[in-house]
Each structure stands twice: as structure tokens, then as C-alpha cells.
Amino acid sequence: MHIFNKIFVLPEMKASEIIINNPYLILMYEHFEIKLEVREKTIEQICNENNINTTLFLTIANLFNGYKPLPITAYISEDIQAIIKYLGNSHKYYIKEIYPQIQKIIKDIHKINTHPEILMIEKFFDNYFEEVSEHMEYENNVVFPYVLNLDAQLTNKNNYYKLNSYSVVEYREHHNDIEEKLTDLKNLLIKYLPIDNDQSLRRKLLFYLFELEYDLNIHSQIEDNILIPLVEKMEKLIAEK
Amino acid sequence: MQKRINIIVLESSAIIYEGLCKLMCNPAFDFNFHFANNLNELNQLNIRYNADLVIINPLLIQNMGKEFHAIQKEYNKTCWLALIYSHFDHQLLSIFDGLISINDTAFEINLIIKKNLLIENTSSNQPTQSESLSEREIDVLKLVVNGNANKEIADKLNISINTVISHRKNISQKTGIKSVSGLTIYAVVNNYISVDNM
Numbered sequence: 001m002h003i004f005n006k007i008f009v010l011p012e013m014k015a016s017e018i019i020i021n022n023p024y025l026i027l028m029y030e031h032f033e034i035k036l037e038v039r040e041k042t043i044e045q046i047c048n049e050n051n052i053n054t055t056l057f058l059t060i061a062n063l064f065n066g067y068k069p070l071p072i073t074a075y076i077s078e079d080i081q082a083i084i085k086y087l088g089n090s091h092k093y094y095i096k097e098i099y100p101q102i103q104k105i106i107k108d109i110h111k112i113n114t115h116p117e118i119l120m121i122e123k124f125f126d127n128y129f130e131e132v133s134e135h136m137e138y139e140n141n142v143v144f145p146y147v148l149n150l151d152a153q154l155t156n157k158n159n160y161y162k163l164n165s166y167s168v169v170e171y172r173e174h175h176n177d178i179e180e181k182l183t184d185l186k187n188l189l190i191k192y193l194p195i196d197n198d199q200s201l202r203r204k205l206l207f208y209l210f211e212l213e214y215d216l217n218i219h220s221q222i223e224d225n226i227l228i229p230l231v232e233k234m235e236k237l238i239a240e241k
Numbered sequence: 242m243q244k245r246i247n248i249i250v251l252e253s254s255a256i257i258y259e260g261l262c263k264l265m266c267n268p269a270f271d272f273n274f275h276f277a278n279n280l281n282e283l284n285q286l287n288i289r290y291n292a293d294l295v296i297i298n299p300l301l302i303q304n305m306g307k308e309f310h311a312i313q314k315e316y317n318k319t320c321w322l323a324l325i326y327s328h329f330d331h332q333l334l335s336i337f338d339g340l341i342s343i344n345d346t347a348f349e350i351n352l353i354i355k356k357n358l359l360i361e362n363t364s365s366n367q368p369t370q371s372e373s374l375s376e377r378e379i380d381v382l383k384l385v386v387n388g389n390a391n392k393e394i395a396d397k398l399n400i401s402i403n404t405v406i407s408h409r410k411n412i413s414q415k416t417g418i419k420s421v422s423g424l425t426i427y428a429v430v431n432n433y434i435s436v437d438n439m
Binding site: 116117120121124127180181183184185186187188191192193194 | 416425427
């Protein structure tokens with residue numbers, strides 16, 4: 001994990017300043033669809049321009065900076081929309097960008113390091129990538145529509161449909177596996193895999209893995225500690241209706 | 242490998258609590274802090290987290306000797322430290338395993354914590370700290386990567402399932418690798434199995 005001076009993000013801080021303090025926040029901006037070129041604007045201004053609830057932004061930014069989220073207790077429809085958009089965007093970043101990049105570097109390493117273990121790593125990663133894609137597709141196709149549907153019911157939109165009873169608690173289990181195999185891969189690359197001329201490629205690979213790990217960790221914290229409690233709240237509100 | 246350490250701080254001042262959390266850092270441990278305002282809260286937190294370390298401002302347990310003693314007795318694996326601002330009665334302090342003074346430097350505090358946590362570790366039945374796998378662990382590893390379930394491994398090696406589980410835990414702790422596919426690569430790298438056998 002990048003070592004930075006842990007700051008608690010506040011609305012009046014500069015949007016640029018917090019990225020310089022913790023560069024991983026660039027990923028958060030992307031997932032929120034906040035474009036760079038933030039100039040001298042404060043976080044509050046950036047949030048207003050992008051129609052993001054400042055409290056939600058601060059909660060997630062501080063999660064990136066290592067602070068446990070305060071439970072968001074109130075159900076706000078706009079927040080649900082923003083969270084789902086954020087999570088969907090991060091899925092795109094995993095599936096379309098960083099996993100393929102990692103896959104490519106492993107293939108490049110295999111070209112110059114012919115130890116049989118490297119081929120095993122390639123297979124290990126291909127299988128892993130497949131598992132992750134399946135999990136994320138499941139979230140995109142089942143979990144997110146379910147959440148948005150609850151939201152539609154509560155905002156009295158007419159276009160909701162009745163879903164089978166489905167509990168989000170089940171899906172909390174899925175996450176550990178994804179992070180576990182990433183840790184395995186890191187340990188194998190740092191501690192055990194024979195090295196040839198692939199030191200610099202391996203360094204690049206590890207940096208990608210750390211970047212991915214950082215974002216994945218926040219991603220599952222958002223799902224487990226912010227989204228799921230909110231969904232449970234929405235389910236309760238609907239039951240009371 | 243980082244070991245997660247649950248720490249409960251019984252202290253009335255948020256400033257002191259935050260300051261203490263900030264000063265305590267040791268890359269060998271993953272500290273997880275919890276704040277308690279009174280003995281009752283401390284007890285609740287302890288039930289939940291089974292703290293490794295409790296740091297207490299003795300002022301908050303003065304005249305509550307009996308209640309405190311009962312909690313201390315129940316959690317005999319926990320290490321109890323006093324955080325003292327001023328002079329305290331010797332007898333009151335004697336119930337603690339160690340003392341942190343408000344004037345201690347970050348270095349001194351971390352030394353005290355480390356010393357007390359290490360004593361705790363050796364007294365409990367932790368696995369040996371050696372990084373290489375024992376012969377028995379290698380036997381288990383080979384069977385794991387060949388696709389045997391815990392029950393089958395237990396039968397083949399004539400040991401209990403619990404022993405298999407504990408071997409597997411130690412293997413993952415030493416190598417940092419948990420998945421069977423990851424362990425397979427580890428076993429090949431170390432020539433415990435050959436690629437041709439797979």
C-alpha cells in the first residue's frame with residue numbers, strides 16, 4: 001500500500017490536493033466520473049458540479065485514506081444511484097482495463113522467462129480472471145438491478161417489477177476469494193517464482209497488482225459496509241409500506 | 242506476516258485516545274483500536290473482539306476493583322496495561338501487566354507494547370516461527386495439491402481432521418498462499434511435486 005500522510009478529507013479542501021496526498025484517489029474520481037482538470041476547485045464545488053452528494057464523496061474518499069466509513073443511515077435515492085454507478089464503473093475498470101493489462105504482462109514475462117512455473121502462473125491468472133468476471137457479471141446483472149428496483153419502488157416510479165425474494169447477505173461471501181487469490185499471486189511473485197531477465201516486468205506487474213488490490217479492497221468495503229446496510233434499510237422500508 | 246491485534250482503550254479523553262493510536266505503529270502488527278468510555282463498554286467490546294491488549298486509565302476503574310477483577314479473570318489471555326498521567330497508588334497499579342506513562346515517547350510505548358505482546362504469544366500455543374515447512378506440513382501440502390479433501394488427508398496420514406486443518410493454516414501462514422491453485426505453484430517451485438505428475 002502506498003505510504004502517505006493519512007489526512008481526513010473535508011469539503012473545503014482542494015480537489016487536487018487530496019490526489020497529490022493519495023494518488024489512488026484518481027481511481028475514485030474516475031469511478032465517480034469526475035474529470036481531471038479540477039483547477040483550484042474545492043471538493044464541495046466539484047461535488048456540486050457533478051451532482052454527487054458531498055457526504056457520500058467524503059465517506060468514500062476517507063475510506064481510500066484508511067478511515068472506516070461512518071454508517072450512512074439515511075436512505076437517499078440519489079446516493080443509491082451514485083453508488084451503483086460508481087461500482088459499475090469500477091467493474092469496467094477491472095474487466096476492461098487492469099485485469100487485461102496484468103494478463104498481458106504475465107504473457108510478456110513468459111516470453112523471456114521460460115520456467116514452467118510461469119506458465120502455471122499464466123493459467124492461474126486466466127482462471128482467476130474468469131472467476132472474477134463471472135462474479136462481476138452476476139453483480140451487474142442480478143445485484144445492481146435488484147438494488148435499483150428497490151429504489152424505484154421507494155420513489156414510486158411505475159417501472160419497477162416484482163422480484164423474487166433475494167437477500168443481499170448471501171452475496172457478501174463472494175468477496176474474500178477475489179482478494180485471496182490476488183494475495184497468493186503477490187506472494188508467489190515476490191517470494192518464490194524463479195527470476196530470469198524479468199525483474200523490471202515483474203516490478204510493473206506487482207505495481208499493477210497493488211493498484212488493483214487497493215481499489216478492490218475499497219470496492220468490497222463500499223459494498224459490504226455502505227451498500228448492503230442501505231439495501232437492508234430499503235428492504236425494511238418497503239416491508240413497512 | 243501481519244497479525245491482527247485488537248486493542249481496547251479505556252480512557253475518557255478523545256484527544257489522548259487518538260494520540261495514543263497515532264503513536265502506536267509496528268509493521269509486524271495490524272492494530273485495530275476500539276474506544277471505551279467506561280468499564281461496562283469495555284466489557285461489551287471485549288466480548289465482541291476478545292482483545293489482545295487493553296490499555297486503561299486507572300482513574301476510570303478506581304473504586305471498581307471487584308468488577309474489574311472479575312473481567313480480568315475472565316479474559317486471562319488479555320494483556321492489561323495502565324496509562325498513567327500522574328502518581329498512582331502502588332497497589333492499584335500492581336493489578337496491571339505493564340505501565341505506559343503519559344510522558345513516554347513513541348519509541349518507549351511501542352517497546353512496552355511489543356514486549357507485552359511477545360510474552361503473550363510465547364505463552365499461547367503459537368506455531369513455531371520458522372519460515373520453512375515442516376516435513377509433516379509438506380506431506381499435507383502434497384496431498385492438498387493433489388486434490389485430496391481434508392477427510393481424505395486425515396485418513397491417509399492417520400491424523401485427525403483438526404490436525405489437518407491446523408497444518409493447512411500453518412502452511413498458509415508461512416507461505417502467504419491460501420488457494421489450492423496457488424499452493425500447487427508453490428509446491429512445484431520447491432520441487433515438492435513435479436509438473437509431469439500433474
